[in-house]
Amino acid sequence: MAEMRAPPRIALAGFGAGAFGSTLSSGVVPLLFLFYLTEFAKVPPALAGVLLAIPKLADLLLDPWIGRRSDSAARAAGSRSHLVGFSVFSLPLILVLLFVPTVSFPMPIRIFVLGSFLVLQSLLLTVFTVAHTAIASDMCDGMEHRSTLMSSRALGQTIAGLLVTVLAPQIVARFSAFHGGYLGAALVLAAGAFVALGVCWWLVRRVPLRTGVERERPPSLPKALRATLRNKAFYGVALILVLLGTSSTALFSALPYANKHLLQAGPENLSVLLTPIFVALLAGVAAAPWVARRVAPARILGGALFLALVGVVWFTAGPRTLMSMVAGGAMFGVACGGLTVLITTLAMETATRSSAKGESLGLYLGVLFSAEKLGQSLGGIVVGIGLDWVGTLGATPDAPSLQRLASLWLAAPASVLVLALVMVASLAPRLRAL
Secondary structure (H helix, E strand, O other), rough: OOOOOOOOOHHHHHHHHHHHHHHHHHHHHHHHHHHHHOOOOOOOOOHHHHHHHHHHHHHHHHHHHEEEEEHHHHHHOOHHHHHHHHHHHHHHHHHHHHOOOOOOHHHHHHHHHHHHHHHHHHHHHHEEEEHHHHHHHHHOOOHHHHHHHOOOOHHHHHHHHHHHHHHHHHHHHOOOOOHHHHHHHHHHHHHHHHHHHHHHHHOOOOOOOOOOOOOOOOOOOOHHHHHHOHHHHHHHHHHHHHHHHHHHHHHHHHHHHHHHHHOOOOOOHHHHHHHHHHHHHHHHHHHHHHHHHOOOOHHHHHHHHHHHHHHHHHHHOOOOOOOHHHHHHHHHHHHHHHHHHHHHHHHHHHHHHHHHHOHHHHHHHHHHHHHHHHHHHHHHHHHHHHHHHOOOOOOOOHHHHHHHHHHHHHHHHHHHHHHHHHHHHHHHHHHOOO
16 A cells, blocks of 8 residues: 555544534433433333343444445445445434434333334444544554544544533423423434534545455455454453443433432533533543653553543542532543543554454454444443432432432442453553554
């Protein structure tokens, strides 16, 4: 492959716009969907947690296949951009369908409809994310250039996450007279996602396919997957991604309940608490490429995970004053921002090295994003089961239930970050080889 220059700024903007649009179309699900299921769709908490896990089971089975098929489709078309174009319409549409009122349906039908839409959204998101991330290797080469694109991707995700955090509760309140306001919020976010994804497609539509495609007669999928298991550095990074996703999703899934019952605040207070986290995420994302050029990957991973752990403990178990919680949330946010860029870059680096030997880059990315969504699912499962342990909260919960809720809010995200720190220690020798 010929040497490629660093991507121009307009390409960085277009690449970031894709991540921005995909997050607008999906970010409200880990943030508010568990609360929506239990409070408006009237799904029991434990069942709601399981419902959120169903798409991740589909991901585990189908994401590697989707990733590999995306390579085949890209080879036939000569570019990955047509898959981005397909997502311009599919991702906003499925977001709206998720919030169409179903409370009038019998519970089994309600579960089937909501579960089907969740599975479809998750698989469509894989189609986009694999194509969008893999096209970074078509746009440039070298870890430094790819880290710049991954930073642009993370910036787009973070800015969209910030907007979802700030706007979604406000839009929900604005349309609260109809189905709690959630369908109105979905329509507004879907319109923004459509525009951003369209911009991304317009700017990458002529990027030709250059890397990561298997030979004409590739091995079967099980054999190809077994071959990827030799790349232990990739799977170690993917496991850390699972643990990080589990921790952050558990923290955010429990937050609406903690906000209502522990802080005794209204929905608008969620924006006040979450905005500093996403602002700090932006700072962490922006600083990550600069730090990655100067500090060894294992040290960054360990330091950022430790900082995230301190932030979680401070945010959930520290003084419940606004300034204290903002400080803890900001600490967690800046650590997660750096981790988002570094983990994705390291995974891309390990996967691209294997794809240079004839393995499918799409297959690796399918595994990676299956891991990412598995982490998000596990966080929801932990909180959903934990809410059953907490007990009935109701309008005036008793003191033991409130204490159990406070314990859940702290222990669910913090314990997983401790496991991630242990994982980084065992992975350090392999990371030093990158």
